[in-house]
Amino acid sequence: MPDSMTLLLVEDNDQQRQKFAAILEFVAQGAVNVTDSNRALDFLDDRTEAVLLGNCGSTERLVELFSEIKKKSESTPVVLFLTEDSDRSLDKDMVQSAFAMLNLPLRYSELSDLLQRAEVFNLGRKRGGGGVNLDLFRSLVGNSRGVIEVRKLIEQVANSEATVLILGESGTGKEVVARNLHYHSVRRDKPFVPINCGAIPSELLESELFGHEKGAFTGAISARRGRFEMAEGGTLFLDEIGDMPMSMQVKLLRVLQERTFERVGGNKELKADVRVIAATHQNLEELIKDGSFREDLYYRLNVFPIDMPPLRERMDDVPLLVNELIARMENEKRGSVRFTPAAMMALCQYRWPGNVRELSNLLERMVIMYPYGIVDVTDLPEKFRPTGTVSEDAPSIHFEQHLMPSADFQTSRLPREGIDLKEHISSMECSLIKQALDDAGGVVAHAAKRLKMRRTTLVEKLRKYGLQRNETMTEI
Secondary structure, X not given: OOXXXXXXXXXXXXXXXXXXXXXXXXXXXXXXXXXXXXXXXHHOOOOOOEEEEOOOOOHHHHHHHHHHHHHHOOOOOEEEEEOOOOOOOOOHHHHHHOOEEEEOOOOHHHXXXXXXXXXXXXXXXXXXXXXXXXXXXXXXXXXXXXXXXXXXXXXXXXXXXXXXEEEOOOOOOHHHHHHHHHHOOOOOOOOEEEEEOOOOOHHHHHHHHHOEOOOOOOOOOOOEOOHHHHOOOOEEEEEOHHHOOHHHHHHHHHHHHHOEEOOEOOOOOEEOXXXXXXXXXXXXXHHHHHOOOOHHHHHHHOOEEEEOOOHHHOHHHHHHHHHHHHHHHHHOOOOOOEEOHHHHHHHHHOOOOOHHHHHHHHHHHHHHHOOOOEEOHHHOOHHHOOOOOOOOOOOOOOOOHHHOOOOXXXXXXXXXXXXXXXXXXXXXXXXXXXXXXXXXXXOHHHHHHHOOOOHHHHHHHHHHOOOOOOOOOOOO
């Protein structure tokens, strides 16, 4: 789920407008500009990361407004809200051009997933200003031999059309490598579209990749573009390719060979002007021996392999990564924190089985626990503290003072400009509730247990933010 977004909600019904706004503010944790269909264009600017279109009075006005939005900002994702009574004769071109469609009532998991997709889509289309700082996002931080080698390989292959296979453990930053490849290629002005092959059920993966026609299967109420079409002219990133079912491996191989495909339920041949980058944490050669991965697909993908080293093999980079990740949080106005030299040394001695992702999660946790504070080694969670002995094969860590985050406010935990305490506490509470719900798969009772509060108390807090949820969190 995105940490912060700027959304534009268009809804003519006053009651629905207020309800949707409360839901979006909670889920997106960002600014939501709310208006009716008559003033929508006045609120649309280059900071808008997604437009959500609800009731516009009539189907004709909806189609008209959609067209006006696309003329003013063609690349901005536009999402359509559909009810059971929605006119099924919506303009075909509009339906195909829409970023997504959501059926009402809104479901937490669907809305969260949609906003995540919109954020990732925006990372591919924007090249600066507003939202996530792309220079920070694209950066491959570190001066270790492994990272220098990765940067060299990216420079060599970025401008070619060769298929790249990125290898490395979970959390090492394989998607960051893929985004660097896209950004430094001639396709940088076109979309970068990621898809996690292991996170989508096998029966839905074909539709996600190739799209489907209306009526292709139960629930296909309209035609939908797949990731290949969304990435037209750009880059398609196939993450966790080792988890792709064998049946889909055959179809993917055909697309890579012939550069054409068909939508599910369709018979029109579509061209695929897409550069494919794949990634996996698994040993594909072992999967081939086990019969769970096709050898011909492996050789089609493994044209130019790039190995991303685990963090334990680049411990000298830890201080640089800490500085970079904290700078990114500050840039996104998510808070800040500083570490004493002893705490930094402890982080450099930890083995990081979760790699950079684990480091990022720790920093976010420290920002929540010690906002604008200084973290000493005793403030770190127990597993990150040194045990008193260092193994002989542990790397020797050397970092100079300029690599350490400065503590210019010393013992003060407040930024110089001060903070709105009420807003800060509310934002922290929302963030923790959001994380608990995500970790609990949207189940309120489990989320309440993680937050060490009664379920009824959590329900009241959800109502406080304008959310009405059932016990399984299937709807809001």
